Amino acid sequence: QVQLVESGGGVVQPGGSLRLSCAASGFTFRNYGMQWVRQAPGKGLEWVGFIRHDESNEYYAESVKGRFTISRDNSKNMLYLQMSSLRGEDTAVYYCAKAYGYNYASYYMDVWGKGTTIAVSS
Amino acid sequence: QSVLTQPPSVSGAPGQRVTISCTGSSSNIGAGSDVHWYQQFPGTAPKLLIFRNNNRPSGVPDRFSGSNSGTSASLAITGLQSEDEADYYCQSYDSSLSGWVFGGGTKLTVL
Numbered sequence: 001q002v003q004l005v006e007s008g009g010g011v012v013q014p015g016g017s018l019r020l021s022c023a024a025s026g027f028t029f030r031n032y033g034m035q036w037v038r039q040a041p042g043k044g045l046e047w048v049g050f051i052r053h054d055e056s057n058e059y060y061a062e063s064v065k066g067r068f069t070i071s072r073d074n075s076k077n078m079l080y081l082q083m084s085s086l087r088g089e090d091t092a093v094y095y096c097a098k099a100y101g102y103n104y105a106s107y108y109m110d111v112w113g114k115g116t117t118i119a120v121s122s
Numbered sequence: 123q124s125v126l127t128q129p130p131s132v133s134g135a136p137g138q139r140v141t142i143s144c145t146g147s148s149s150n151i152g153a154g155s156d157v158h159w160y161q162q163f164p165g166t167a168p169k170l171l172i173f174r175n176n177n178r179p180s181g182v183p184d185r186f187s188g189s190n191s192g193t194s195a196s197l198a199i200t201g202l203q204s205e206d207e208a209d210y211y212c213q214s215y216d217s218s219l220s221g222w223v224f225g226g227g228t229k230l231t232v233l
Contacts, residue, residue, distance in 0.1 A: 050222065
């Protein structure tokens with residue numbers, strides 16, 4: 001079945017780096033854009049970033065721009081989120097999600113992983 | 123605060139109808155970007171509930187429906203059931219931000 005599984009979460013010190021992974025299965029990964037969404041403890045959902053199916057473009061929320069980088073390996077059905085200069089406010093559950101739509105204005109997230117937790121703390 | 127505005131909470135008795143509003147602006151909903159809705163239970167990942175304004179994925183009961191007007195959207199839930207108690211989020215695309223945005227979320231309590 002269609003599945004996304006995140007990994008790589010943990011505790012990291014402020015200013016540190018971490019790379020999250022998302023393993024996709026059950027669909028043709030190379031055909032779909034992918035999203036990262038996070039949720040701080042007790043808070044709502046926050047869009048983090050998006051990568052097109054062919055890696056031709058990436059988009060980021062202002063809160064992470066310049067610090068986070070999304071990449072993917074279509075040969076391995078893997079999505080990544082490289083996070084650097086981490087701050088306390090980056091503490092959250094990070095979800096990867098499959099994007100579906102015919103243009104950016106119609107994109108929604110039809111499949112979600114269960115999430116991986118990042119805690120930024122000294 | 124969120125680009126899309128939702129009420130923090132709504133409530134209703136079993137069997138009643140409730141609506142959750144999602145107010146945006148001319149750069150997202152008002153610009154014609156589709157609105158999608160997600161349902162999230164505590165400790166679990168969000169689940170797609172309504173896509174492209176008023177479409178239900180397979181398996182979502184027809185008690186859930188969505189609508190849009192101008193710069194706002196609404197999620198309606200009829201025949202409220204205890205298992206509907208969850209957090210609900212709207213989502214759209216914002217052309218000014220060149221990114222996707224969520225509402226702050228609404229906690230639905232079934233009395």
